[in-house]
Amino acid sequence: MPAERITSTTLATMKRRGEAIACLTCYDAAFAGLLESAGLEVLLVGDSLGMVLQGQASTVAVKLEHMVYHTACVSRAARRALVIADMPFLSYASAERALTAAEQLMGAGGAAMVKLEGGAELAETVTRLTRFGVPVCGHLGLLPQSVHRLGGYRYQGRDDAGAARIRADALALQDAGASLLVLECVPAALAQALAAELELPVIGIGAGNGCDGQVLVLHDMLGLLPGRAPTFSKDFAAAYGDIAAALAGYVAEVKERSFPGAAQTRY
Numbered sequence: 461m462p463a464e465r466i467t468s469t470t471l472a473t474m475k476r477r478g479e480a481i482a483c484l485t486c487y488d489a490a491f492a493g494l495l496e497s498a499g500l501e502v503l504l505v506g507d508s509l510g511m512v513l514q515g516q517a518s519t520v521a522v523k524l525e526h527m528v529y530h531t532a533c534v535s536r537a538a539r540r541a542l543v544i545a546d547m548p549f550l551s552y553a554s555a556e557r558a559l560t561a562a563e564q565l566m567g568a569g570g571a572a573m574v575k576l577e578g579g580a581e582l583a584e585t586v587t588r589l590t591r592f593g594v595p596v597c598g599h600l601g602l603l604p605q606s607v608h609r610l611g612g613y614r615y616q617g618r619d620d621a622g623a624a625r626i627r628a629d630a631l632a633l634q635d636a637g638a639s640l641l642v643l644e645c646v647p648a649a650l651a652q653a654l655a656a657e658l659e660l661p662v663i664g665i666g667a668g669n670g671c672d673g674q675v676l677v678l679h680d681m682l683g684l685l686p687g688r689a690p691t692f693s694k695d696f697a698a699a700y701g702d703i704a705a706a707l708a709g710y711v712a713e714v715k716e717r718s719f720p721g722a723a724q725t726r727y
């Protein structure tokens with residue numbers, strides 16, 4: 461990891477050079493320090509904290525104040541990594557609400573980028589945010605905040621129509637000014653094709669190893685919540701022995717593109 465602060469420009473350069481981007485979720489200062497020492501470029505303060513920290517059934521109950529609190533905890537400890545904060549459920553239901561939420565997440569929380577779930581319907585909001593200096597990460601495929609509409613946590617984009625919708629949404633987000641995209645639970649071939657077509661870096665989770673980088677939920681990859689981890693995740697603590705070794709092993713496997721392997725991939 462370079463000594464200087466990682467920005468969206470660094471990530472774009474890494475994509476151009478074919479260097480894989482290593483990202484994990486992070487919710488507190490202690491882990492932010494450990495993740496940075498392991499060489500992660502991106503720390504995502506995910507609203508998955510609703511499930512792994514708060515014990516909620518989904519991310520829907522997570523409030524802006526929770527996200528600001530945990531983002532500030534991470535930002536205080538992060539010296540080089542890019543800190544991205546999730547915009548919680550309905551906090552970007554209008555462009556005005558999104559601007560207010562971004563003000564909190566970047567101002568009080570110290571995030572350098574915000575992430576929101578959805579596609580073309582958010583293009584105007586993404587344009588407004590980026591015009592006012594807010595870097596945006598999109599999130600397509602499985603959208604956890606829409607679990608009640610989707611009827612469960614299922615792979616997306618498995619038929620031609622679904623894949624075409626995700627592609628159109630990705631292009632709309634990129635055109636609107638998004639600088640990063642998370643693709644969750646889509647077939648590996650679709651994710652690889654999108655990463656090749658898009659200029660912005662694509663970070664996969666449950667999307668095969670053809671993306672520009674990978675992200676996992678920290679508590680899943682450390683095996684902290686037995687029985688909860690999705691099939692696309694891997695227990696790196698069990699594989700490597702302790703937390704520091706697990707984080708280093710994850711970074712190494714992402715960089716050499718051996719994670720995710722066949723066992724964690726839906727083709």
Ligand code: KIV
Pocket residue numbers: 485505506507508509546642644665675677
């Ligand atoms: O909230 C989160 O942890 C996320 C990841 C699953 C990408 O959005």
